[in-house]
Amino acid sequence: MNKWMRASERWRWLTGGAVAFSLLAFLLLLALLGWQGLRGFWPQPVTLFTLNQAGAGKVQVLAEVVSSNQVSRQQLEASGASFPANLPDSVTRYLLKTGNRDFAGFDFRTLLSSDIRQRQQPEEVIVLQRRSGGNAYGWFExxxxxxxxxxxxxxxxxxxxxxxxxxxxxxxxxxxxxxxxxxxxxxxxxxxxxxxxxxxxxxxxxxxxxxxxxxxxxxxxxxxxxxxxxxxxxxxxxxxxxxxxxxxxxxxxxxxxxxxxxxxxxxxxxxxxxxHFASQLWHFVHDSPAENQSEGGAFPAIFGTVLMVVLMSLVVMPLGVVAAVWLHEYARRNALTRLVRIAVVNLAGVPSIVYGVFGLGFFVWLIGGTLDQLFFPSTLPNPTFGTPGLLWASLTLALLTLPVVIVATEEGLARIPPTLRQGSLALGATQAETLWHITLPLAVPAMLTGLILAVARAAGETAPLMLVGVVKMAPELPVDAIFPYLHLDRKFMHLGFQIYDLAFQSPNTEADRPLVYATALLLVCIVLGLNLAAMGLRHRLRERYRTLVQ
Missing domain, CATH: 1.10.287 (Helix Hairpins)
Incomplete structure (x- = not known):
């Protein structure tokens, strides 16, 4: 017995350590995203550098210092960079954000400390945040x-x-x-x-x-x-x-x-x-993007992400609960139910891009094309529902997360004591009444657990959405004041795709790096907020039905 207790104690410590490590890793992730993303909204000082360039006259550079690091003469030789003959063994290399992209043709340049004759920070320097072309630095005339x-x-x-x-x-x-x-x-x-x-x-x-x-x-x-x-x-x-x-x-x-x-x-x-930091952060959260993702705000992507997750939840929860109730409460233990459970488990392991291909072929081309022929023949050949949009993206993600909801709900149904069902039936209730008044209320926390897992996976998916409705730039939101107010056929923007576009498709990745971290932090906070809301509701329902289970 003592040996078993000691082993149990070790397992408790290991479990607690794993939980603490996971929590610490998550906090470090938030700290990294916050530091790298939010500092881009802080007004950085602008330095005027006067350079040592013989025969070129007085050369000045106006820029923000992004980063600096120590490099040796051997490293500069290995990189093939040009440097003066009297360069010391170790110098500081600065990465400068010069802005004025449409004037100078580039946003960033590197500068060695040996090239700098003088540096100062004039108070008259102005920074202009523009809708296209990046920041501009200079003197207001x-x-x-x-x-x-x-x-x-x-x-x-x-x-x-x-x-x-x-x-x-x-x-x-x-x-x-x-x-x-x-x-x-x-x-x-x-x-x-x-x-x-x-x-x-x-x-x-x-x-x-x-x-x-x-x-x-x-x-x-x-x-x-x-x-x-x-x-x-x-x-x-x-x-x-x-x-x-x-x-x-x-x-x-x-x-x-x-x-x-x-x-x-x-x-x-x-x-x-x-x-200024608060105004820049508010501009990023509530404004719309300009000509590309690197200028403007992320509100359409935030709105599209939350709306898609809500629509996906409205579809996947009824389907997942009905499937789990049929499997656990009504279906007999035979080869068919075993085959269905195997299929559900296998569906949970299918790559998400496969769901995107299926959604494009089945939802968009087959169902959407059929709806256009039946209800919108006057608009053809321009499709109405036969093109990727918000509805098909939500249905595709509902199909992707359906196995998670089914498994979580069925496990919740299995934890309900059989005596509660037997007592209800003994008092004269039908099986449907027992299911509606006893079984399902007790299984609601498990359903919400499935919803939490489904939201966490769906909000972060990007690959399937690129095929069924997400675009880089949407001219209008899926919701407006025009009837029918919610336009399920429209394409929409998504935070996950915006992160991908800024990180890998932007022509100026160095300038967009803070926005990548800020957008990732925003996506994590939205998923965390949705999960916390579902967890709070689950806790309240669990406390409400705790006495009934006991």
Whole structure:
């Protein structure tokens, strides 16, 4: 007995150590992602370097210091880099973020400490965060309204006011394009479809034709008015520009419509830096991406990820619970049920990309193509549901996570004492009543365990989604104010695919590295939040039915 107790004690310590190690690894992962991702939102000081370059005059570089490391002369020789003959045995190599991609052609450069004659951090240096082209560094020279310089008592305050005005105008333009004009286009399509149906049924008489033409003319008039308003706003935003003098002394004209924010990092106090950090983090979380993933925010990807997981959960939970109840409560122990259980276990081990191929062939091409032929023949050959979209992505992930829910639910049903079922049946309840009032409520914690595992796997999948609905850039969200409000046929953005695109498909991976870590941290936090919500609900239900089990 004592020997068995000692062995049991060792196993408890091993289990506790494994749990502690897993928790520590997860915390270290969060710390790594947070440090590498969130520091990109902190305003870094900008340094003006004066270089030692004989015969080239005074050469200056304006940049942020990204990293530095010690390198030896032998390492430089092995890499084939050029260096002066009087280079010491060990120097510091700096990785600098110079920005001004559209001016200089590159964002980063390396610099040896031996090449630096002087360094300083002027307080007048301004950083411009742009919607395309990356950051711009230089000195603010003034504002332009068209071709005329803008005169103001406080030119920096005027810059912030003009940027705020430009952001409001861009928001109005996006609302006109994505909501108002889109609604009119849908009304025009519905009107044309209704007219085609009336023609096919020989009900398109002179009165119906007059109503159709009047409605169409009115919608076209509204569309033209919105287009004129959009053109006016576009002209107003294109008129504003600022002048930026770079490190080489050249003055560059930058449209205000391309500028997201402007700040003076070398002159900011600690409180101003924290305020800027919060605003940059909020911009990343709630804003939409610009021309590519490296500019703008991640809100469409966040929204698409959460919406897809919710839809997947609504599909997989009923199917998984029904399958588990049939296997455990109703099916007989025969070859068929053994075959079904083997199939469920094997499905859990199928690679996710195989589910993506199956979803593309079965859901998209077969079911979606059939729906288009039956209900949307007027839009063919342009597909409505016969193309990858949110619905097919959710169904594919529901199929992928179905074995997890079935196994977890069946294990929960197996843990319910048989005496509870027997007592209910002895009191006159039917098997269905026993199942509904006794068995299923007690198995809810196990169902939620299956849901937690399913959410954790589905939220991180990327490979199958690339085939059934996820895109790099979606022009609009799957949910809007246009009927039917939830558009299951639309493509959507996903955080997992955004991480893949930023890390492996970006032409400027060094500049996008902080966004890769920030997006990964965001995905982990979303999965953690969804799991914590399900775990809290499971705990409440488990405590609620604890006395019944006892």
């Amino acid at each position: 003034g504002l332009l309204d068209g071709t005329q310089p803008l005169i103001a008592r406080d030119i920096n305050t005027a810059l912030q006011q003009r940027l705020q005005q430009t952001r409001e105008q861009l928001g109005q333009m996006a609302d006109i394009r994505l909501r108002q004009m889109a609604r009119i286009n849908m009304q025009l399509d519905a009107l044309d479809q209704q007219a085609e149906e009336q023609r096919a049924e020989h009900r398109f008489d002179a009165q119906q034709q007059s109503i159709y033409q009047a409605d169409r003319v009115e919608l076209q008039r509204q569309f033209v008015r919105l287009a004129a308003r959009l053109a006016l706003l576009s002209n107003e935003t294109e008129r504003g520009a600022l002048l930026l003098r770079d490190a080489s002394g050249k003055v560059q004209r930058i449209p205000l419509a391309q500028v997201v924010a402007a700040w003076y990092p070398n002159a900011m106090s600690t409180g101003e830096k924290w305020q």
